[in-house]
Amino acid sequence: MGLPAGSTTRAATAVLLSLAMASCSMPNESAADVPVSLTIVNKGSDPIHCMINFGHWVTQDLGMIGQSGSKTVQLHRQAADGALYIPRADGQRLMMIENIFCSAPGDSAASRGQVPLLPIQAGYSQRYASVCRAGEPVQCETAVSD
Structure with missing residues (x-):
């Protein structure tokens, strides 16, 4: 018993379309992670204190940022999913940023x-x-910096 006429062509076309659509939705695993700088600017009238929270309850103190002051942090963005990290000092692991x-x-x-x-x-x-800006809570807005 054979297949109906044209069914092989339709099946092959369906498989090719499925593969093409799947390749469009897959992250580009070969793309390199991107270095990113984030500058936290205090536009309020009172000082603020900032900290990075990494996974597993690890923190990095960014210190005090005075009125009209700023602090720049160098981050990396994973190409695959946009996750942010800072390489650990020994270069062996990535310190994934939660907040x-x-x-x-x-x-x-x-x-x-x-x-x-x-x-x-x-x-x-x-x-x-x-x-x-200082307040209860501190209010921050992040945008692209030129």
Whole structure:
């Protein structure tokens, strides 16, 4: 018993279309990770204190940022999924960034605000600025920096 006329051609076409669509949705595994700089700018009238939170409860203190001051952090963005990281000092592992928080000095619980990372994760630029202002919580907005 044979296949109906033209069914082999339709099946082959369906397979080729499926493969073509799948290749469009797969991340480009060969693309290199991109270095990204993030400048946190304090546009408020009071100082803020910022910290990077990595996976597994590891933190990096970025210190105090005074009124009209700024702090630049060098990050890397994974090409495959946009995840952000800082290479560990020994070069053996990537320190994956979960959040960057800023707060009023000495009052992190009540005033802690998050630096938005989604524009960096989803973007293509290599320079970003997050403008922050003290408050309860600290308010930050992240955008591409020219």
